[in-house]
Amino acid sequence: MAFENLEPREVFHFFEEICNIPHGSGNLQQISDYLVNFAKERGLEFIQDEKLNVIIKAPGTAGYEDKEPVILQGHMDMVAVKEADSDIDMKKDGLRITTDGEYVWAKGTSLGGDDGIAVAYCLALLDSKDIPHPPMEVVITTDEETGMFGASFIDLSSLKGKKMINIDNEEEGVFITSCAGGARVYSELLVGKAEVDGVRASVKVSGLLGGHSGEMIIKGRGNANHILARALLEAMECSDLHIVDIKGGVADNAIPFEAEAEVMVDSKDFEAFAHSIEATAKDVLGELEVKDPGVKITVNDNGRKNEEGVLSVITEDTRKVLSLICAMPDGVQTMSASVEGLVETSLNLGILKFEGDRVTLEHSVRSSVESSKEHLIRKLCIIARSFGAVVTVSGAYPGWKYREHSVLRDHMVEVYEKLYGKKPQLQAIHAGLECGLLSDKIDDLDCISIGPDMQDIHSTKEKLSVKSTANVWEYLKAVLK
Structure with a gap:
C-alpha cells in the first residue's frame, strides 16, 4: 500500500483503492460498482441509476438521528491524462501512485484528486463507527468532467436534505459560493482526401503547462492545438503541404499541452517548411516566455528520417482545416466587471482529432453570464459554419448563483473561525461545479463547495497535499458534528 503511513489513514486508504480502479470519464462501470458493493457490505441504503450515478444513505449517529440530513457530493470520474511515453492503459490499469509524505501524485499520469478525494472523504465517513454526524445522503455523480451528464440525469427526489456540501474545490480555506455555467461545442469538418507524393514529416508542439481550462485559463497558458495550426498555416505560405493526420488534447476542459501532425511536404519545399516551423517556434516562445x-x-522530434513516397492526405482542405482552427477565438474573452480578477467568459479548444473523413474540434465554453455564454456559442457556430463545418452543442449546464442568505455558509464559516482563528475566503470561480444543476433539482438547496489543496489538476503534474487533506478532514468532521 503506497499510502498506508499517511494520515488521515482512513481517507488515504479509500483514496488508494479508488486510484487502483480505472475511472476516467466514460469508463465508470467498475468504480460505480465498487461504490455499490461498499454500500452493500455495510448494509447501507443505496441507489445506482442507468448513468451509473450512486447515492448512499446513512442514518445519523447516536443523538443525531432526528437531525436534518446533510448531502455530501462529489463526482467519481477523473480527467485521465498521461505523458506521451507512458505505457499505462488508463482504461484498464490503475494509477502508479507515490508520495514523499508532503504530496501524493501518480507517475506519468494525472492523479484524479479531482474528484477522487471527495469520494474518499465520503467513504471514510460512511465507514466510520465513531464520527458524530446527522443523517448523510452521499451523492456521487458520473461524467462531470465531460459535461456534467450524470448530474443532469440524476433523480434526487428521494433525498430529504436541503443543505449540500460539494467537495470539488482545490484550495483549502476557500469556500466556493458561485460558479460559471458552460457547454461543449463540437465542430465537424468533412475533408477530401487523395494520394500525394512528397516528404513525410511530423510536427509536434510540446512542453506546455496545460491545466484546468476553468481555473488556469486566466494564466494565459499556450494551447497546443492552436499553436500547431498556426505553425502549419504559416508554413503553407512558403511550402506546399498536406495533412496526413492531426491530433491534440485529451479533454475539452483541459488546456492541451501537446499536439502533433503528420504532414506531406513537396520535396522542393522541405527546407523552407522546416525554416518556417523554426521561425514560428521562436515567435511563440517569445510570446509565452513568461506565461508558458x-x-x-x-x-521529426522522434528522430525518424524524412521519408519520401505517396500517402493519402487531406488535399485542398488542409488550408481550410488550419484556417478554421486559427479563426476560432481562444482563452479569456471577458473579465468580470463586478468581481475583480474573475474571468467572466472563456473558451478552450481541448480536443483536435482527424478520423476517417472528418476533422473534429471540441470546445469547452464557460461564462458566469448566461447571455454571454450563448453569444460565444453563437460566434463559434457562425465561424465553423462559414467554413462548411457541422456544429453540435451539448452538455450545457447552468451557473450557480450566489445565495444572499445561507444558513449553511454561516455555520461553516463559524466552525472554520473556531478551528483556525480566522475567516475563510468566500469566492466565485470561473470553473464549473455541479451545484447549479443539482440546485435546480432540489427546491431551496443551500450549498457550498470546499476541498483540500491540489496543484495542476487535469495534468500529469497534478499533486494533492497530504497536510491539507488532513486539515479538511478534521474540518469536515467538525462541521458535521
Missing part, C-alpha cells in the same frame, strides 16, 4: 516558457515546436 517550456513550449517547443519540433520537426
Whole structure:
C-alpha cells in the first residue's frame, strides 16, 4: 500500500483503492460498482441509476438521528491524462501512485484528486463507527468532467436534505459560493482526401503547462492545438503541404499541452517548411516566455528520417482545416466587471482529432453570464459554419448563483473561525461545479463547495497535499458534528 503511513489513514486508504480502479470519464462501470458493493457490505441504503450515478444513505449517529440530513457530493470520474511515453492503459490499469509524505501524485499520469478525494472523504465517513454526524445522503455523480451528464440525469427526489456540501474545490480555506455555467461545442469538418507524393514529416508542439481550462485559463497558458495550426498555416505560405493526420488534447476542459501532425511536404519545399516551423517556434516562445516558457515546436522530434513516397492526405482542405482552427477565438474573452480578477467568459479548444473523413474540434465554453455564454456559442457556430463545418452543442449546464442568505455558509464559516482563528475566503470561480444543476433539482438547496489543496489538476503534474487533506478532514468532521 503506497499510502498506508499517511494520515488521515482512513481517507488515504479509500483514496488508494479508488486510484487502483480505472475511472476516467466514460469508463465508470467498475468504480460505480465498487461504490455499490461498499454500500452493500455495510448494509447501507443505496441507489445506482442507468448513468451509473450512486447515492448512499446513512442514518445519523447516536443523538443525531432526528437531525436534518446533510448531502455530501462529489463526482467519481477523473480527467485521465498521461505523458506521451507512458505505457499505462488508463482504461484498464490503475494509477502508479507515490508520495514523499508532503504530496501524493501518480507517475506519468494525472492523479484524479479531482474528484477522487471527495469520494474518499465520503467513504471514510460512511465507514466510520465513531464520527458524530446527522443523517448523510452521499451523492456521487458520473461524467462531470465531460459535461456534467450524470448530474443532469440524476433523480434526487428521494433525498430529504436541503443543505449540500460539494467537495470539488482545490484550495483549502476557500469556500466556493458561485460558479460559471458552460457547454461543449463540437465542430465537424468533412475533408477530401487523395494520394500525394512528397516528404513525410511530423510536427509536434510540446512542453506546455496545460491545466484546468476553468481555473488556469486566466494564466494565459499556450494551447497546443492552436499553436500547431498556426505553425502549419504559416508554413503553407512558403511550402506546399498536406495533412496526413492531426491530433491534440485529451479533454475539452483541459488546456492541451501537446499536439502533433503528420504532414506531406513537396520535396522542393522541405527546407523552407522546416525554416518556417523554426521561425514560428521562436515567435511563440517569445510570446509565452513568461506565461508558458517550456513550449517547443519540433520537426521529426522522434528522430525518424524524412521519408519520401505517396500517402493519402487531406488535399485542398488542409488550408481550410488550419484556417478554421486559427479563426476560432481562444482563452479569456471577458473579465468580470463586478468581481475583480474573475474571468467572466472563456473558451478552450481541448480536443483536435482527424478520423476517417472528418476533422473534429471540441470546445469547452464557460461564462458566469448566461447571455454571454450563448453569444460565444453563437460566434463559434457562425465561424465553423462559414467554413462548411457541422456544429453540435451539448452538455450545457447552468451557473450557480450566489445565495444572499445561507444558513449553511454561516455555520461553516463559524466552525472554520473556531478551528483556525480566522475567516475563510468566500469566492466565485470561473470553473464549473455541479451545484447549479443539482440546485435546480432540489427546491431551496443551500450549498457550498470546499476541498483540500491540489496543484495542476487535469495534468500529469497534478499533486494533492497530504497536510491539507488532513486539515479538511478534521474540518469536515467538525462541521458535521
